[in-house]
Amino acid sequence: xxxxxxxxxxxxxxxxxxxxxxxxxxxxxxxxxxxxxxxxxxxxxxxxxxxxxxxxxxxxxxxxx
Numbered sequence: 380x381x382x383x384x385x386x387x388x389x390x391x392x393x394x395x396x397x398x399x400x401x402x403x404x405x406x407x408x409x410x411x412x413x414x415x416x417x418x419x420x421x422x423x424x425x426x427x428x429x430x431x432x433x434x435x436x437x438x439x440x441x442x443x444x
Contacts, residue, residue: 385415385423402440404432 387395393406395413404413404425414426415435423435425442433442 384417386412387415388412397435397437397440400440402435402442404442 387397389395389404389408389411390401391409393403393409394401395404396402408427411427413432415423416426417423418434421436421438423437425432425435433444435442
């Protein structure tokens with residue numbers, strides 16, 4: 380089982396907090412908890428349960444894929 384380093388609850392408008400900023404994920408995830416695992420320096424995997432949703436670059440504050 381994967382150990383996640385961070386968890387976030389997605390707000391009513393699909394946003395999550397990261398480094399004092401709000402970042403849009405998806406309105407589909409409203410009210411859900413997601414997990415983030417750092418896979419490289421500043422690069423994170425975003426998970427919903429066991430499902431990989433995207434990669435996140437915290438320097439650019441942007442999701443990929």
